[in-house]
Amino acid sequence: MKRDFDCDLLVVGLGPVGDVLSALATLHGLKVIAIDRSPTLFPLPRAAVFDHEIMRIFQAMGVAERIAPLCRVPDRYQFLTADRQVLLDFPVAPVGVFGWAETYALHQPAVEEVLRIRLAELAVQVELGVAFVQCTQDAAGVTADVVADGEARQIRARFMVGCDGSWSPVREALGITLDDYNFDEPWLVLDTIIENPGDLPIVCQQLCDPERPVTHMAMSGQRFRWEFMLKPGETAEDMLDDARIHALLNPWQCSDRLTIERKAVYRFHALVAKNWRDGRVLIAGDAAHQMPPFAGQGMCSGIRDAANLAWKLAAVIHGSASEAILDTYQQEREPHVRAIIATAIAMGEIVCLLDPAAAVGRNAAMLARKAAGAQDVSVAYPDLVGGFLTETPQAGALFPQPLAADGDRFDAVLGLGPVLIARTPLATQALPLRVVSLDAPELAKFAEALDRWLADAGADAVLIRPDRHVFGTGAAADLVSAWRAMAEQERVA
Template sequence: MTAYVREVPVVIVGGGPTGLTAANLLAAYGVEFLLLEREAAPLNLPRAIVLDDEGARTLQVFGLDKTYVAQTLEGVGSRYYSDAGVCFAETGAGPRTYGFSKRQYIYQPEMEAALRSRLEEQAPGALRFSSEVTAIACANGKAHVTVRDAQGAVHEIVADWVLACDGGKSPIRELLGIEMHGNTYEQDWIVLDTLDDPDTSAFSKFFCSNERPAVSVPAPNGGRRYEFMLLPGETREQVLDSGFLARLLQPFRVHDEKKIVRKTVYTFHARIAERFRDDRIVLLGDAAHLTPPFAGQGMNAGLRDAHNVTWKIAATLKGGADASILDSFETERRKPIWDMIQLAVTMGNVVMPMDEDALRFRDHLLRALEPFPAVKDYLVQMRFKPKPRHPGGLYLDLDAPKFEASLVGEMIPQPDIRTNGAPGPLDSALGTGFALIAQDETGAEALAALEDTDLLGLPLEKLCLGAGEGRGIRSGRRSMTAFQAAPC
């Protein structure tokens, strides 16, 4: 029997990184919501281990850049080793194009705790544990969500929108009958998270062996993650035995069960949902797509989803935008998601060959590229990683840009600027909503004459950028770190 019916603008299902990020973003936009988590308490499992620069920029919207992100372990690059122990390639940290290091290594329970803490500050009581969604349906522009609580009581929640952030086995996706397409890796992988590791380097290390590929990844607090591919005939029970693990770890460290935070076997997937939206229900994160871990993009893809969806929901609820703008979520995200999945697959196949032919091809290719360092660098540094750019969606002149260097549809860089003499990242001046930027006197005058302070229910910031003293203009474009800014 249903105990009561409650109405709320948004229901988020799933209290992992994607759901918590979506909740914090909605709170920053001033949208009421409930976040439902089936488990009775946080899982506290170190699953994701990389926060990339785009993900960190999303957390910046609600202030975690100054607290949690500032305390993460910045990566310095990657090294790739042959069976003989020779480092045949190395990548660097790369530029801080979007205001953060390309990779921050995280301990997921700490990140989730920081997200929950910030959420409690912004929207006290919005997170509900022991809340299992048992049924969901849409009618007359509303979603009807049936929820069972810890006492077994059943409640109905009526919402304008439901964000399904309930993981790779998404019960909501199953209830809606949405299929996943793609591939599942034949090879399973052992994943070990350790404490007090003797390897304190901030490099990720790829052991590109044709015998047993392995990965070693830095972790915060002096820990490290090790991943080993299972070989044909090995079982999950066998490879998680202490004696077996001791032999695997022997080249890296002494095995000590007390220093193992988690040991598990993963099956890697490269799959994507046939659709991301069903009426008033939107799939985000692992519920919508699953990626192999080689590019460190699984969790980060979910954070991008949350950032894309939440402002549009805020626009429909606060600014009167039509619900059809949510169709742009899939238009903007599907291709970048699939491109990133294919990048991860390529890294798995090229960087970590699993048979003699693939190993020989990789080695011959790298030797052949020695006279062409720029091409080798492009391959080894994975510079074919898709840029954060949308191929379609809510943009003007996306297909016919007025300038060759147009940034329409792309994530703009985030330089450091000075606002009224105080230094800070660009986004701190742009705010949480829309922004208009002027770079010359005419533009500044136009913005100064504009009285609007919001757009579609979200704040509208106006900023004037100019070259600072001694910084000048380079090649007709302003230096990335050369800006002085002032409110218009």
Template structure:
């Protein structure tokens, strides 16, 4: 499909979203170029959390084990009053989630970016150009021409598709003329990142301090870091609040002098926005270029990497196997609603934390303490499935398919046996089905013997004979094996 184009896909932005997308494409034989304006990985922390689904995606890329070695874990995520009363608690963050990895993983983003770039350097289908400034794109009959500036030179390249994974101020989004929908959350916060010298003197769990005098976050991070975030008051000047003496005063109640070394301070505005369109012909948006979320649910980086996993397999199907353009159109339909669900969760959390009116905060505390005593749900549940499942009239279509995991002398995960791509699991041995692009395995297959009861339990629960799982681990549909394969071909 790339014809005489120099690349199949050009990705602007070498952050986690852009590199995840590029690695997926390159692993599947798609010639990919990633451009980034910076010379190297941004060295200071940004995102602080990834969940079990993202670890499974990193497993697909062959980097999950090394990523896990850089992570830390918090058992709970506690929302407390200024005097320490528990308002709300999310527990089980150190348990194994449906993705086959821990539910919550506290990270150091530069470490993850380095891991992804190291993996990219080993793939001949992937080129990474740094110190390159994206300038413009122009669409033509065969694809898109991309103009970039490298040093003093202007370079023009061609590709079948362009993806803007270039962050909140996306140049690609701006040039494409795509507007953003503002979801009305805008709060300034001072972020303080620290290198830890004495972990015993720091909190062991993630905290949101719902104190109207100064709403504060305190969270673990990977690679020996810790983070505090302090909400700024309307009369406070960001530059003044970031001064060393002011930061020291904010940290004084935590009693961590000598236990931490300040690595950086920065003032951010926590926003909630979604691009009104994630695609314009041959140009796509992903990650922060497509959506912004407040950090309270820890889903900013997660959402971008989910974008990458969703878009990557669809581009592969289009470029390598002749799928229709309609498949590419499903990208925004699926990801927009899912991303918005997590943004709404983060906004609800943020509105809880960011309350500075004392009377309203006291009423909030009373209501939340009563709700906790009565075990009432206080936050909207996160989205668990895609609302635009391909085979929407079949059971579990659009739901996330679990990666069963067996503990023993070593951990064994289901995907390690099934492999990547589209996969179908059936009750019985299946005869010859004319499809070379789907891995088909029966639960009677000796290789799946350790997982037999778990897979049988899933099929029994949904009362189906087979399940076809998409490359991004969401259920395409359930039913009879031959029919599922035909439906897959038809929908693609």
């Protein structure tokens, strides 16, 4: 076994999650090797939408301005009855509290291409056509056996993260099992290009028709997706037949104008890995959790994992926190992912109802509640709890990203490390983080918004983590001590 290290971090799998983790870890000063068994990018879309938190993470990576023009901002996401009454309505704010539009419809391969270009700009050592096989660990690091062009070799890293998708060979190698929600629905997914969409509706919709539940998404540019639920007795083979597909698309009267880019039958699952860390090896993204796509949050959740993990790995490797901080990754991320899975399943249970009588009852009940001003499903996802956080007001929330009058975004001032913003200046000797006074010139454009936020939180100061979650609010000196103590406590734990 090699004793010296090839890298600080070995990232296995370069889907969107591995791309983001590799970039952020590099920006945090780690030497990263990223491998993928495929020599090329996966050419077909899977994710249809992502949200403003993810665009903010892309911003931290330095690619948001390149990705935004590739995407379309939808007006809303709706769940409709067969006769087009609105059961659920999620309007999309063009600028949300995190400084970006609340939802973006994307073409996943185009976005992933930008992420890969960014890895090249950051000089990440990307090795394609290299497959992870297995690994061993010792007190200092991980040794991964990989194979490329039939040749076996080893890569030695201080830590390794499996971002290697739903079948995750890394998860398998660690023997980690999955918790299954037993949500298991087969759907035909059709990706199409329509050069002349004409009056085809530009929408993101779920048609909750018990005759045939359908998803219809106008993605970016000329790309449109339909998803058709399989009914009992229907097989993948039946559904993939072109004549059948054209019959399914009949109501949209566009079969003569479209090119089918991809047709596949997917089984939508809800699964969560029982352990996300085994010593120096962790898993993230689909390797750690999978969910049905009704909330459009599978990739988003994986990218949040990457943002949560990158700075913690860097803190450990740079010696500013103990390895125990890595346990806070699953502590913080798992409840968040489970809340989103619950939302995705609640949405799926509304959409996937095939019994016509039950659908009549569902519609009546939901429409009555909606008329009374209530909506059955919320997409306000929870704050982080537990983990590397204080128990102060707003701790665990994602800090907002105010926009200045000239359009500048607040995070540009924050940089990548932890930042304490305080009304009362703090004596600055050997602090483990950057301290900025509320009256500092660099905050001038945002001071009013920050002042309001601190007043609402009833706090003199806020400590913002590198992933933009609030570590805590209160007195500046207390927050610095809590950060130090928590890192030390973790070291002792």
